[in-house]
Amino acid sequence: MAFQCVSRTHVGLKRRVNEDSLMVRTERGLWAVADGMGGHEAGDVASGKIAQALQLLPIVYDVDELIDAATSALLRINHELIQLARGDGLPRTIGSTVVGLAIAGAETRCFWAGDSRAYRLRGGRLVQLSRDHSLVQELVNAGMLQPDEAQDHPQSNVVTRAVGVSEHLKVEVASGDAQSGDLFLLASDGLTRVVPDHELAEEMSSGTLDTIADRLVELVLQRGAPDNVSLILVRQT
Template sequence: MGFECVTRTHVGLRRKVNEDSLLECTERGLWAVADGMGGHEAGEVASAMVVEALAGLPITSNLEADTANAVSAMIRVNQELIVLARSDIHPRTIGSTVVGLIIRDGQYRCFWAGDSRAYRVRSGVIRQLTRDHSLVQELVEAGMIAPDEAHNHPNANVITRAVGAAETLIVDTVGGDARPGDQFLLASDGLTRLVDDGEMRDEMAEFEPSEAAGKLLDAVLVRGAPDNVSLIIIKVV
């Protein structure tokens, strides 16, 4: 089983610093997107720490062990970020969302904390693999707002979980089979807030990963790109 992979990241049109970080280890079957928060370059530091910890993981042939190692690494970085934040003259939250993907022998595992997302496109059908850790997602699930109200909700940027946000970090995981022809998309909310699932599906179903990634990034820029935007497309071949 092999992979085609393409990455894109852009500071956007309103931010001065790109606080997103990407991990692309295609030869190891490991990818991740981290979206930092904290301002004044703190978010950039946090997302870089997340990616560096994942890049340093030992990779085995055991998918469950690799997933457990990734989760443990995120918990370790969580504690490091809390210590870093407390050492500042003005204590604050320094954190990062993360969404990661591991593929081994026809199986995948996603792990995540926050609202960066993973999708799979198979036979022209897109499926969101992750569930946002966000206030608006909780409101949707409680029936307090409709799903189509989530994007424009005034609290759309409020996340309820991130690496570095609280003493205890729970990293969610999900898995399934990975087949030739499947495409996986990892993305920060800079993409998913401006491009809906149907548009992502259409671009990925019609075009090869490199062209699809470019078209998705262009769509965000045309729509004003108020945030950093990052994405990784992985095609199983």
């Protein structure tokens, strides 16, 4: 199977540094977005280490072997970031969320830690493949918060899992299938907090990948772009 891919990243209108990093290996069927955690020191270092580690994964042809290698790399980076944060003796966190997608044949694997998201558009229907590791998602899961209340919740930016935050990182993996014409989106929360799912579906339903990517970034900028915004679009052909 072949893929078309475009990616975009923008610092936004409020932040000085872009702490997001992208990893694109279309020839391997592997892509990832890492979002350095805002307010933490060296978030760009954390996301950069994640992207580099995934970029350098050894060549394997089985999708589950690839995910095992990616997970092992993230666990290693998790340890490195914790040690780096402790290096000067000051209490701090150097962390990043991550979401990745691997496709081999008709099989897909989505892997993530945090609230960066993966979506699939098929037949005009947008499905979120990942599930946020966040405080508000836990409240929704417990029935204490309605899904439509989550977006504007005052603690909507609190993540419960990320690389570099805890000694015991658990990377979540979801399996699925891929069909010709599927369009996948990986995105940092700088996009998904500003553009709701129904608008994502509408924008992704027409145009070239470059046009879609540019429209999504422009929407975020029009709405103030309070955070870095990064996305990867992958179409199966």
